[in-house]
Amino acid sequence: MAPPPGLVGTLLRLLTLQSYCFLLCFASTNVYIVYMGERQYRDPELVSESHHEILSYVFGSKEAAKESILYSYKHGFSGFAAVLTQSQANLIADVPGVVQVIPHRFLNLHTTRSWNFLQVDSHIRNGILSRSRSGIGSIIGVVDTGIWPESESFKDEGMRDIPSRWRGICQEGEKFNRSHCSRKIIGARWYIKGYEAEFGKIDTSDGFEFLSPRDASGHGTHTASTAAGGLIENANFMGLASGLARGGAPSSWLAIYKVCWATGGCSSADILAAFDDAIFDGVDVLSVSLGSPPPLSPYVEDVVSIGSFHAVAKGISVICSAGNSGPYSQTVINSAPWIFTIAASTIDRAFPTAITLGNNQTVVGQGLYTGMHVNKFYPLVYGENIASVDADEDSAGICESGTLNGTLASGKFVLCFQSRSQNSSTVAMRTVMSAGGAGLIFAQFPSKDVSLSSGSLPYVQIDFAIGTYLLTYIGATRNPIVKFNPTKTLVGQQISPEVAFFSSRGPNSVSPSILKPDIAAPGVNILSSWSPAYSLLQSSTSMTQHQPSPVIFKIESGTSMACPHISGIAALLKAIHPTWSPAAIKSSLITTASLEDQYGQSIVAEGAPHKQADPFDYGGGHVNPNKAIAPGLIYDIEVSDYIHFLCSMGYNNSAISAMAGASITCCKRTNVQVNLNLPSITIHELKKRMTVSRTVTNVGPVNSIYIARVQTPAGVSVRVKPSVLLFNSTIKKLEFKVVFRSLLKVAGRFSFGNLYWEDGFHTVRIPLIVRTVLDDFYAET
Numbered sequence: 009m010a011p012p013p014g015l016v017g018t019l020l021r022l023l024t025l026q027s028y029c030f031l032l033c034f035a036s037t038n039v040y041i042v043y044m045g046e047r048q049y050r051d052p053e054l055v056s057e058s059h060h061e062i063l064s065y066v067f068g069s070k071e072a073a074k075e076s077i078l079y080s081y082k083h084g085f086s087g088f089a090a091v092l093t094q095s096q097a098n099l100i101a102d103v104p105g106v107v108q109v110i111p112h113r114f115l116n117l118h119t120t121r122s123w124n125f126l127q128v129d130s131h132i133r134n135g136i137l138s139r140s141r142s143g144i145g146s147i148i149g150v151v152d153t154g155i156w157p158e159s160e161s162f163k164d165e166g167m168r169d170i171p172s173r174w175r176g177i178c179q180e181g182e183k184f185n186r187s188h189c190s191r192k193i194i195g196a197r198w199y200i201k202g203y204e205a206e207f208g209k210i211d212t213s214d215g216f217e218f219l220s221p222r223d224a225s226g227h228g229t230h231t232a233s234t235a236a237g238g239l240i241e242n243a244n245f246m247g248l249a250s251g252l253a254r255g256g257a258p259s260s261w262l263a264i265y266k267v268c269w270a271t272g273g274c275s276s277a278d279i280l281a282a283f284d285d286a287i288f289d290g291v292d293v294l295s296v297s298l299g300s301p302p303p304l305s306p307y308v309e310d311v312v313s314i315g316s317f318h319a320v321a322k323g324i325s326v327i328c329s330a331g332n333s334g335p336y337s338q339t340v341i342n343s344a345p346w347i348f349t350i351a352a353s354t355i356d357r358a359f360p361t362a363i364t365l366g367n368n369q370t371v372v373g374q375g376l377y378t379g380m381h382v383n384k385f386y387p388l389v390y391g392e393n394i395a396s397v398d399a400d401e402d403s404a405g406i407c408e409s410g411t412l413n414g415t416l417a418s419g420k421f422v423l424c425f426q427s428r429s430q431n432s433s434t435v436a437m438r439t440v441m442s443a444g445g446a447g448l449i450f451a452q453f454p455s456k457d458v459s460l461s462s463g464s465l466p467y468v469q470i471d472f473a474i475g476t477y478l479l480t481y482i483g484a485t486r487n488p489i490v491k492f493n494p495t496k497t498l499v500g501q502q503i504s505p506e507v508a509f510f511s512s513r514g515p516n517s518v519s520p521s522i523l524k525p526d527i528a529a530p531g532v533n534i535l536s537s538w539s540p541a542y543s544l545l546q547s548s549t550s551m552t553q554h555q556p557s558p559v560i561f562k563i564e565s566g567t568s569m570a571c572p573h574i575s576g577i578a579a580l581l582k583a584i585h586p587t588w589s590p591a592a593i594k595s596s597l598i599t600t601a602s603l604e605d606q607y608g609q610s611i612v613a614e615g616a617p618h619k620q621a622d623p624f625d626y627g628g629g630h631v632n633p634n635k636a637i638a639p640g641l642i643y644d645i646e647v648s649d650y651i652h653f654l655c656s657m658g659y660n661n662s663a664i665s666a667m668a669g670a671s672i673t674c675c676k677r678t679n680v681q682v683n684l685n686l687p688s689i690t691i692h693e694l695k696k697r698m699t700v701s702r703t704v705t706n707v708g709p710v711n712s713i714y715i716a717r718v719q720t721p722a723g724v725s726v727r728v729k730p731s732v733l734l735f736n737s738t739i740k741k742l743e744f745k746v747v748f749r750s751l752l753k754v755a756g757r758f759s760f761g762n763l764y765w766e767d768g769f770h771t772v773r774i775p776l777i778v779r780t781v782l783d784d785f786y787a788e789t
Contacts, residue, residue, distance in 0.1 A: 042059075042100055046669025084319065121251065139580075148294075148579050164190040175290050243561050248495060300341060302338065349525045351570060523624075526598060577636070601629030623760055642705050642707055695780075714735075726746060
């Protein structure tokens with residue numbers, strides 16, 4: 009096959025034999041992703057051949073090109089990952105048809121009660137679970153650490169046959185063969201070329217990682233079973249949170265894409281290969297609980313944004329975690345408008361754990377404590393009082409790594425305090441373990457997340473007030489002692505939902521006019537299936553003598569756990585409404601989300617201090633799955649709308665044309681980003697007056713009349729034109745405009761409101777977010 013037009017001449021001008029020899033012999037190499045947008049050929053083999061042609065000209069031989077290339081992306085889009093020098097990467101960046109050459113990066117991984125809390129219950133007549141027949145017909149792809157196929161969550165009893173439209177494979181490997189796929193796990197692939205190109209071969213001789221789709225860390229098994237696990241009676245973690253475990257869409261099929269490795273991280277080259285295959289395989293939903301922390305890359309350089317763009321263009325809903333860098337602002341990740349970005353919230357289940365002091369007083373914290381040392385008193389010490397010789401007392405008080413004296417800590421429970429510089433209970437746990445301590449009491453900002461409690465040492469978390477009380481007890485007592493009492497499971501006894509402390513917050517740092525996160529879902533103390541390989545690894549490295557039995561269910565927290573909740577719900581909606589676009593599914597969930605807890609009060613966001621939640625905490629609100637079945641109106645978006653959005657971001661015509669698979673000439677338009685037809689309106693710079701347009705599609709009764717109602721953000725006036733929408737058999741879509749006018753003469757903060765469309769049966773709500781800025785301040789004064 010001939011290379012693309014102009015390619016030969018360009019490459020010959022760019023590359024001489026001498027420079028090739030110098031680059032090959034003396035320059036260091038790294039993995040680069042060469043992204044080329046939509047495929048230029050329908051035949052995947054021709055696409056792949058064009059990639060080899062480019063590399064052959066750069067390297068001077070087909071053999072060298074073959075050794076360099078890691079992946080050829082040829083199904084959902086065009087591109088490749090290869091081992092290159094910086095100079096070679098620069099040369100390829102100038103080749104016609106190349107959108108972007110992206111340096112390789114590593115991304116991070118980010119329950120019995122939760123589905124009942126969301127009222128996703130088969131007993132609810134005409135509810136989302138019964139209407140969707142538990143998700144029959146939908147395929148959920150999970151991009152994660154793999155799967156433990158023997159888990160009861162993935163039995164295929166009662167599952168339908170694999171659909172004829174499915175084009176995926178069951179890729180074999182270590183301790184994973186084709187028999188591990190089934191009518192539940194209908195496909196499994198694994199990707200390691202990008203990882204090994206950076207770190208070398210993985211040693212799996214210790215049995216704690218598998219070169220296959222088999223999950224060693226547990227994270228992927230947890231997310232997959234949360235999204236689509238089957239029903240399991242008496243599931244529990246060490247006797248806690250006992251009940252019926254199930255995923256959101258228990259009758260949906262699962263396709264597994266292992267891109268993350270227990271030995272450290274998720275390769276961007278591997279992730280993009282998984283997106284490419286998933287598009288080809290035919291998934292309906294992609295659940296992606298991973299991402300890179302801020303600062304964020306432009307969308308045309310971010311592999312999750314690129315892969316998800318092509319997936320959404322093919323009708324696949326892509327659900328991503330929002331990140332775990334909260335409660336700080338502008339930390340939300342996976343922020344492209346076509347991605348469904350999920351914040352984490354609490355549920356109404358608590359794990360109170362009583363601490364009894366030697367003076368017979370009792371305080372109550374939270375933990376998951378049922379193991380050793382129950383009802384046994386241990387000496388209690390404060391980290392600051394047992395600092396190692398080379399550590400300062402302040403560092404020991406917060407239990408920074410290596411700050412405790414092993415002799416003074418040995419066999420004792422250690423009290424540590426959270427601080428701005430050391431806010432991790434995980435670090436404190438490791439510090440206490442390495443010093444030989446017997447247990448950890450961690451005083452921290454109030455939070456309901458207790459998932460660390462599954463560690464190797466007894467652990468209870470308390471707030472600062474109780475921590476201060478324990479400090480007073482230690483100072484006033486000659487031999488202070490404490491004991492932990494067994495943890496209890498309480499359901500319905502705490503106010504929920506609340507936005508989790510760790511959940512990353514908006515505004516969106518890449519495109520401030522795009523509200524992120526989109527919605528909140530349960531992500532705190534979620535019980536789901538787990539890989540027993542992980543618990544065996546933990547027990548082998550534990551400093552205690554206690555060797556627990558393999559853990560097959562585990563309680564975990566994170567936006568990683570929130571993401572598969574929405575993935576499961578999206579699969580249910582897809583089963584009910586198979587023709588709905590990803591934007592329609594997203595809209596139905598956002599416009600029907602709740603702003604109130606189970607007591608009818610405004611949802612609170614955990615933080616320092618707690619506050620009333622706003623759209624930067626939870627997007628449109630907390631997910632309400634049953635209402636999303638019939639939202640009344642939807643805010644739909646075409647791929648062409650996303651193209652106009654990319655133009656507004658300042659990306660060049662050739663890059664956008666390649667992404668779109670068509671010739672695009674960007675025209676200068678005003679307010680393109682704020683006019684993207686999202687189920688929210690975010691104006692991050694309102695100077696005097698701005699008019700924003702939206703279009704709604706009627707998916708309810710044919711003849712409907714909707715009336716606008718506005719909860720106005722502070723400091724602005726809002727007018728909706730028209731304020732009444734009339735739909736009939738010939739009018740299914742209508743545009744309306746919202747006029748915002750600043751009432752302030754000085755710069756303001758973000759303020760929040762809501763726009764409602766109501767017909768007497770449906771309430772279709774979108775959030776309004778506005779920040780007033782000065783316009784010609786000095787001229788006016």
